[in-house]
Amino acid sequence: MSVRTQTIPDVGAKTPVPALEPLLFELARPGRSGRHVVSHDAADIPAAFQRKAPLRLPELTEPQVVRHYTHLAQLNYSVDTGMYPLGSCTMKYNPKVNDRVASLFADLHPRQSYRTTQGVLALAYEIEQMLAKITGMDFVSLQPQAGAQSEFTALLVFKAYHAKRGEAATRRRIIVPDSAHGTNPASAAMCGYQVTTVKSDARGNVDLDALRSALGPDVAGFMLTNPNTLGLFEERVRDVCDAVHAAGALVYGDGANMNALLGVARPGDLGFDCVHINVHKTFSTPHGAGGPGAGPLCVKAHLRPFLPKPWIVREADGSYHYDTAREDREPAGLGDSIGTIKQRLGNFGVLVRAYTYMKTLGEEGMVETGRDAILAANYLLALLRPAYDLAYDRPPMHEFVISAAKQKKQGASALDVSKALLDEGFHSPTVYFPLIVPEAMMIEPTETEPRETLDAFAAAMLRIAERVKTDPAAVRDAPRFTPLRRLDEVTAARKPVLRYAVPGVAGAE
């Protein structure tokens, strides 16, 4: 494949664009292989069970595989490459020591006895304690593996709570703001709830009157992100929580934006009954090209009985075990617990990284993190204001949402601007979310980008805004200096090709 070159606009330097890479299957030749695992054993499997279907996995040598994945990696933009201001995702730097420390806990099986895993249990116990302190909650479940699973877990907890009070049959509705992330209504629906959406007011808060009229004896809970997805702190958060509680419902805190609150404020002091943490955002664990994450659920004491089991118990002598009688010999006794979301401690390997980060920051570092994240967002917004509209004009927390509506009128949409940013060497912000801002661009710089980088990003955004005025067609044509140009998503969905077609096989596409 030919190597093209990319001209960095306004710098004029030429750098090579990484070449595309064939598929593994196209690189393979029958008979090639490594020697990673060799076995001369014969397996005794009854004929009726033996595989008769062909197994046409690609055959490659290790050097080929290494080049293949190295080339693929070079086609990716990442936090290690540059600024990744994807709003709501907190793409901060991922410290390398966290990964190394996690490998100390790699060779452990979740079904090992508590006797052989005292280190795991001690660590998990301390993680629970630290998260409770940071969020102002009383108890923590480490089981949920991401934010969305934690939302679902919390709504199951709400259901169990209302059931205990004899109100499960009547409380069938969950309220979400119109600025809510898509996972909120999706989790509520998965949990068997009807979803009611309430609008936001002119200052980007939940419209308290709309909320009050939506509340009633049929409501199980309200899901609130704070700061919300506009990056704005809910100005009457305690009134909101009071209104929900007065209706006998519970308040769920979507903690995706917890980075703003680190050492600044705690959901537990604001009226929330529970909050989840996206440790892959707030606590610096790598996002892994889409995952893994971890989504611990932190709750106030009144929700504890319903948390998933098992729970870790610390004895007076400093030893740990699960709350199952004589280990797992007798039924765990679920009590009021909703059951189990994920055996034992969820994505423990991710949680070890988060612990390492929390220990590295400590109290002072935690406070500095929240404040620097807020400062960076406000600074970047000040730089972008001259060129872009702001839907809700008050100081944001750790992220903010601008609108490219003006640019759209001039001939280039938020999508076009985001593609032009790729040509400038930056990842794009989140676009078209939240849904209540037209041509939304949601920008989260995080605390780990130096001022020079923020300046360079702003300069790129301002250049693009200028170009939209003079030559919108050029912006609509972006990106031109990325490994591929814009991709045809419509055809991809209309005529799906979801796997490589092994040649000559009927049924494969």
Added chain:
Amino acid sequence: MGNNPYSPHTEADRAAMLERVGVRDIDELLGAIPNDARHPKLGIGPGLSELEVQAHLERIAKLNTTAGSGPFFIGGSIQRRYIPAAVPVLALRGEFLTAYTPYQPEVSQGTLQATFEYQSLMAELLAMEVVNSSMYDGSSATAEAAFMAVRVTGRHKVIVATEVDFTYRRTLRTYGRGPELEIIEVPTAKLASSAEGAACLIVQHPDAFGSLVDVRQIADAAHAAGALCVQVTEPHANALLEPPGALGVDIAVGEGQPLGITMSYGGPHLGIFACRESLVRQMPGRIAGQTLDANGTRGFVNTLQTREQHIRREKATSNICTNEALAAITAAVYLSLLGPEGLRAAARAGVARAHKLANRLAALPGCAIANDGPFFDRFTLRTEMGGWDLRNALIALGIQVEATASHYYAGAKQTGKEPAQANAKPYVGGRREGRDDVIVQCTELTTEADADALVDAVAQLTRSGETVAAR
């Protein structure tokens, strides 16, 4: 400066930034936060240097007995297998590790192509038509399969075999409380006759005890009753056993961890999710697909997104957003390094060593293999000692096995309204009815010396007299 070692701002930077914002202090930006809630004391202690934090965690890690430190036979859905050196070197490259969901495909072709390749490799291994880019783990994939079957059939009853991994059934029961599904556990042997009115039958093959199951007959019964057949599968088993796609299975799910991913005390792992092409629009999770760019060059994007929460909100097929993409890439690296022969070799080694070890153990007086029929790479050992006592005594000798409690595998009934716990009447299907046993898993990492140690220890503990020396 200095409190967060990853924050680049000097005091001069901060001053200049504040000036640009037009405030003197960051606190001026926090006016929306109730006064009394600002600046909480956390009580989490001071920050540590990298050297200190490394040493601190090494101290804690030493309190564990790792799997590799002695003969290790715990397995099931999570297995200790050999991981080629190139796997972490490639999969943990910063460009994969520190990227996120490929929202901008033009600068995410590495992730998207690797994901498309994972889907292709897994589809081939399972002989299934479509594989998604990942679920959280095997247990949530199983629960999501049940939810999908409910959407497809419009029925609310789910029948699951008692020989499905008990942690999967626990997660399924917990998930089922949301939409208030009726979940009924029956022995594998009674699955086929329980299909009436069901959304799906869920079977595990090889089952939790290692036993092989006639899945085709269960799939046929499901289809005759208008239900779907869901198989919980293990990746290596498919190298040697007829795969779900050849058995009439509609949805195949499982844990992908054995494909080059560390055990890490349970996660992060890889939920495998595969289905028939005709059902793809009901599938949960992200899917990568092939397309062309504006120049007509082949490329990859996330596709069929109108199933997903960010588009469909409460009408989405699932709430999943962050998934286990890196684990899927890891599995693809592993499969491409091993190739078909390497995968078969690893699988064969586990089977052969399990069978040999089972024969030796069964020869000890008072010991028996409790599997009802043929087994794959793990088996269930019954001794007069009882599983838990044996397992705990083995730990004292530095050998780790899994004990099963009969209540784990007792059938439970959960009506929509009243989630029930496992009922008192024990039933065991994939192994002979009885009390607590131990499950012994073998892989290519199981050595002759490991096997000798276990045989020797069981012989001593059950006082049967046989020792390795006397053999």
